[in-house]
Structures are given as C-alpha cells and as structure tokens.
Amino acid sequence: MNRILTIVLFMLTCWNAGKTQRSETDSLKMEWFGDAKLGIFIHWGIYSVKGTDESWAFYNHKISHADYMAQIKGFTAARYDPEYWARLIKSSGARYAVLTAKHHDGVALWDTKMNDLSVVKQAPAGKDVLTPFYRALRKNGIKCGVYFSLIDWTHPDYPGFLKDSSKYDLAEHPEKWARFRTFFQGQIRELMTQIKPDLMWFDGDWEHNAGEWEAAKVRKMILDINPNTIINSRLQGYGDYGTPEQHTPVIRPKDRYWELCMTHNDNWGWQPQDTAWKTPYEIITIFADAIANGGNLLLDIGPKEDGTITPQQVHMLEELGKWTGKHEEAIFGTVGGLPYGHFYGPSTYSKDSTSLYLFVPAKGSGPIVVKGLDNAIREASVVGTDIRLSPKIVGKISWSAVPGLVYIDIPEEARDEYMTVVRLKLDDPVKLYRGHGGF
Ligand code: GLC
Numbered sequence: 001m002n003r004i005l006t007i008v009l010f011m012l013t014c015w016n017a018g019k020t021q022r023s024e025t026d027s028l029k030m031e032w033f034g035d036a037k038l039g040i041f042i043h044w045g046i047y048s049v050k051g052t053d054e055s056w057a058f059y060n061h062k063i064s065h066a067d068y069m070a071q072i073k074g075f076t077a078a079r080y081d082p083e084y085w086a087r088l089i090k091s092s093g094a095r096y097a098v099l100t101a102k103h104h105d106g107v108a109l110w111d112t113k114m115n116d117l118s119v120v121k122q123a124p125a126g127k128d129v130l131t132p133f134y135r136a137l138r139k140n141g142i143k144c145g146v147y148f149s150l151i152d153w154t155h156p157d158y159p160g161f162l163k164d165s166s167k168y169d170l171a172e173h174p175e176k177w178a179r180f181r182t183f184f185q186g187q188i189r190e191l192m193t194q195i196k197p198d199l200m201w202f203d204g205d206w207e208h209n210a211g212e213w214e215a216a217k218v219r220k221m222i223l224d225i226n227p228n229t230i231i232n233s234r235l236q237g238y239g240d241y242g243t244p245e246q247h248t249p250v251i252r253p254k255d256r257y258w259e260l261c262m263t264h265n266d267n268w269g270w271q272p273q274d275t276a277w278k279t280p281y282e283i284i285t286i287f288a289d290a291i292a293n294g295g296n297l298l299l300d301i302g303p304k305e306d307g308t309i310t311p312q313q314v315h316m317l318e319e320l321g322k323w324t325g326k327h328e329e330a331i332f333g334t335v336g337g338l339p340y341g342h343f344y345g346p347s348t349y350s351k352d353s354t355s356l357y358l359f360v361p362a363k364g365s366g367p368i369v370v371k372g373l374d375n376a377i378r379e380a381s382v383v384g385t386d387i388r389l390s391p392k393i394v395g396k397i398s399w400s401a402v403p404g405l406v407y408i409d410i411p412e413e414a415r416d417e418y419m420t421v422v423r424l425k426l427d428d429p430v431k432l433y434r435g436h437g438g439f
Helices: 002-036 065-074 082-092 131-139 174-194 215-225 280-292 311-326
Strands: 038-042 096-102 143-149 199-203 259-262 296-301 347-349 355-361 368-370 377-382 392-394 405-408 419-426
Touching: 002 143, 038 082, 038 311, 082 131, 082 311, 096 131, 096 199, 131 143, 143 174, 174 199, 174 215, 259 280, 280 296, 280 311, 280 347, 280 355, 280 419, 296 311, 355 368
Parallel strands: 038 096, 038 296, 096 143, 143 199, 259 296
Antiparallel strands: 347 355, 355 419, 368 405, 377 419, 392 405
16 A cells, blocks of 8 residues: 555656646746736727727627728828837836737738738838837837737638628638638748747637647747747647636636736727726726736727827826836735735735735725734835834734734825735745634
C-alpha cells in the first residue's frame, strides 16, 4: 500500500514539475500583462459616422448592409490626433491599449494589401490610421494590442454576412473557405509584421471551430513572427488568457490571467443617444474588484468618426488617472488579494505578500475589519498620504492559535474621493487562518 502511495506521489511530483516548467515559460511572456492591470480598448470604425452598433447593426437588420457600408464615405479622421490619444490613455494609468484594426464589418483601418476594403482606399480619411497610433503608444511606453475580428461579414468568401442569408456549407465549397482563410491569415501576417503588436486581441471565433480557422496554424504564425506576442482567448482554445465580457466575475476566475473587457456606457462604439455613462466611482470599484481577483480591466472608449473623444470619456479617463496615480503601489505589479471571507471588499498583495492593500469605498464609515490575518502588522497607513493608522486587535485569546480580528479606523481626512486604500505592512509573507473558528 505504502509503495503504491510512494509511486503515486512520485508521479504527482513529476507532473507538477512539468507544469511548473511550462508555466515558467508562460509567465515570462505574460509578466507585463499580469502587472499592467489596466488597458484601454478603443472601438473606432465606420460605425461611428452615424453612431450605429458596430457591425451588428446590419447583421441584426437594424440598417441595411448597403446603408451601413455607406458610412465609410463619412469617415474622415479629420481631427484624429494619435499622440493625444496616447497621452490621454497614459494619463488614465493604463499600461496597454487595444484598437479595432478590423471589426466584423471587414473594414480595415490600415492599408491592407489583401483587399480594397479599408478606410485608406475608400474613406475620405484616405490614410492608414492604425500605424500612427501604435507609434504614439510606443513613444509613451504603452504596450500595443491589436483587435482583429476573425469573422468578416462583408467578404464575398465569408459564409453569412447577414444573420439569415448567404450562409454556405464549408464542406460543399472548400475552395471559397480556403480563399477566405488565405485572406484573413494574410491580414494577420500584415498586422504582425507592420505593427509588431505585444498583444493580438481576436474576436468572433465563435462562428467556426479551431480546425476551420486553423487556429493552431494562426497561433504558430504569430509566435514565429514574435514569440512574445500574447494572444487573447478568442482563438478557439489557442489563446493565453481569459476574456470575460461586460460582466464582473463573481467567483474568482480559474484562468491564471484574465481581463474583463467593459464599455464605459452601454456600447462599444460612439453612439450619441447612449448616455448611460458609468461614473468614475463605478469604474474604479469595478477595476478594484478585477485586480483583487487577479485580473485586468480593459475599459472601452469610442471616438467619433473624426477622431475626437467626447468630454465624458476624457473626464472619466482623467479621474481614473488621478486615482490610479495616487494608489499606484496598490495596483500595478501587485497580485490578487485575500480570498473571500477575510475582508468585506477588494484587496491586493505586493508580489512578496508582505504588504496587504485594502480597498475601501470613499463614503464608508466606521472601522474596517480583517479576519484570520495570522501576521503581526508592522505598520498601517493610507496609500498616497502620510497618514498612519492604529489597528486594534480584537478577541485574541492567548491560548488559541486563531488570530484576533483587526479593526482599523480611517479618519475622515484620510478618505479618498472614490476609494481609499489602506496598506498593512506585515512582518512576513501573509499567513491566513482558514479554519472554522473555535480553537
Ligand atoms: C463582442 C462583439 C463585438 C465587440 C466585442 C468586444 O465580441 O461582437 O461587437 O467588439 O465583443 O469585446
């Protein structure tokens, strides 16, 4: 019996060693992404001319395909200032940005040689609006993410540009699908060689399986060009991290790396009637929740067709920037914090877990409390200020191993406008009591 146990244990150790090795390679490439926490998503395309749903407007018959595509004649990029975009993104504290190089409508923002459907060839803009943005990002030290829709509802070889028509069976027309594959893979190659993205952000993989997209080949092509390019999950199982969309996870996601992508109001692109802006407070609390659970936030903005960004979006990015700037050490380069049950709110740790950061909503009152913290607290203070706090240990019984409760009062003047962050410097890496109470 003992020998069997030893063999099983040995096998488990080998298996774990293999896992560790793989994850070490992964984590090297993923390191900046895990530290970055905040990215800005930008949906910019011909849909911002009339302010229709991006691509979905014609797919869902809200507008005809012809009327939708006619918007290209109104896409001017006349006041587009990529340097300003990059500076604005930087001021929010974001460490990376992702721009829609091509949405499901098939319109490229760069000078693709694979077909004629680009704002370069068909819009009054008449130029590549993609490349200058990435140049500006790099100048500002921001990582470059390229959004690329695999589905292309306008391409003549793509099955189904309208929800209920022009579908064809791939098996019956392999030559059409092969042409489409050559086309979209050629566009990816263009983007990889011209933009050299740090991150390829795919979308729309749901319409075909991994075999049909040749997802393994696409991944290999990307990594052959740049082994450090990170790929999001929307490549039918061939990506590097998870992308929950719009909805904050309630349970900590299983993916080691994940990113919540979310709109600033209710739509991805600019839509004049949509005034359902999330407030800076809402965005900051959603962001804190994401990082506390080990994830990133990819927050979307939608510029107008001329490249201007509306005052609400600018305001939100600036407010976010004030907050991320003040609380930098609690956000960037940290890891997800306390598991549920120890603290009523989000928290993060420094990587060595000797600092614990507790995020507290601005308008709270009364002391905060941490349960099950089995460390001595060397110092308690408010991040971004020089205010020291005095934790009170409550209910520590000398003969019991169960730690006492930590109560901390936060004085009124220490409270941030949005979220206050309390830093606990611990004697050692964090140790948690995870029992059922009692002795
Ligand atoms: C969805 C939508 C798309 C949007 C994307 C952003 O996949 O199809 O319109 O661009 O989410 O994550």
